[in-house]
Amino acid sequence: GENVEQHPSTLSVQEGDSAVIKCTYSDSASNYFPWYKQELGKGPQLIIDIRSNVGEKKDQRIAVTLNKTAKHFSLHITETQPEDSAVYFCAAGAYNNNDMRFGAGTRLTVKP
Amino acid sequence: EPEVTQTPSHQVTQMGQEVILRCVPISNHLYFYWYRQILGQKVEFLVSFYNNEISEKSEIFDDQFSVERPDGSNFTLKIRSTKLEDSAMYFCASSVEGGSRTEAFFGQGTRLTVV
Numbered sequence: 001g002e003n004v005e006q007h008p009s010t011l012s013v014q015e016g017d018s019a020v021i022k023c024t025y026s027d028s029a030s031n032y033f034p035w036y037k038q039e040l041g042k043g044p045q046l047i048i049d050i051r052s053n054v055g056e057k058k059d060q061r062i063a064v065t066l067n068k069t070a071k072h073f074s075l076h077i078t079e080t081q082p083e084d085s086a087v088y089f090c091a092a093g094a095y096n097n098n099d100m101r102f103g104a105g106t107r108l109t110v111k112p
Numbered sequence: 113e114p115e116v117t118q119t120p121s122h123q124v125t126q127m128g129q130e131v132i133l134r135c136v137p138i139s140n141h142l143y144f145y146w147y148r149q150i151l152g153q154k155v156e157f158l159v160s161f162y163n164n165e166i167s168e169k170s171e172i173f174d175d176q177f178s179v180e181r182p183d184g185s186n187f188t189l190k191i192r193s194t195k196l197e198d199s200a201m202y203f204c205a206s207s208v209e210g211g212s213r214t215e216a217f218f219g220q221g222t223r224l225t226v227v
Contacts, residue, residue, distance in 0.1 A: 036155075042220050042221075043218035044203070089154070091155075095211045098143065098145065099170060104154040
């Protein structure tokens with residue numbers, strides 16, 4: 001089955017700096033890669049996703065890149081703000097498969 | 113904005129007892145899921161449910177777990193005889209379509225503590 005690895009486990013940046021979180025996956029059948037933000041006491045909330053026919057996707061300060069050959073995808077947050085502080089999870093899934101696998105999470109702290 | 117709601121927010125139970133975790137998915141969604149997150153660990157898929165039956169389940173979802181949609185709005189996860197290692201956050205999610213075709217929306221979770 002699919003195995004998703006996520007690094008780093010913790011990341012601390014200064015406000016205004018960029019943050020990058022990286023994930024690798026093992027199953028070449030995976031074609032859907034969402035990123036979730038989880039704030040304290042809340043469930044995961046989708047912030048951006050990318051499908052395997054796209055190499056990069058951007059939404060304001062958030063971007064995701066996908067390298068299918070290397071089986072890795074990354075989340076980039078620019079101009080970080082204190083409210084970006086949360087745990088971020090990557091995940092991998094397939095079009096015809098309901099079993100979405102999550103990475104272990106990255107705790108991002110943005111220091112003002 | 114429509115959301116997935118879960119009750120209770122926190123459940124404490126004695127080892128060996130049965131618990132039922134409840135979820136109300138978004139009303140026009142057809143696919144329902146349960147995930148588990150042990151403290152400090154990754155979110156793990158348990159089961160997906162569509163058309164009144166389980167469509168997929170993980171190796172975690174053994175015979176002590178069951179899911180049900182008892183009426184048109186609720187989706188429940190039952191743990192028959194709880195163990196200490198069942199202590200975790202349990203998240204319900206729902207989506208319009210299955211697989212990766214549409215976004216899955218997560219509830220705020222139920223924290224289960226088995227003592």
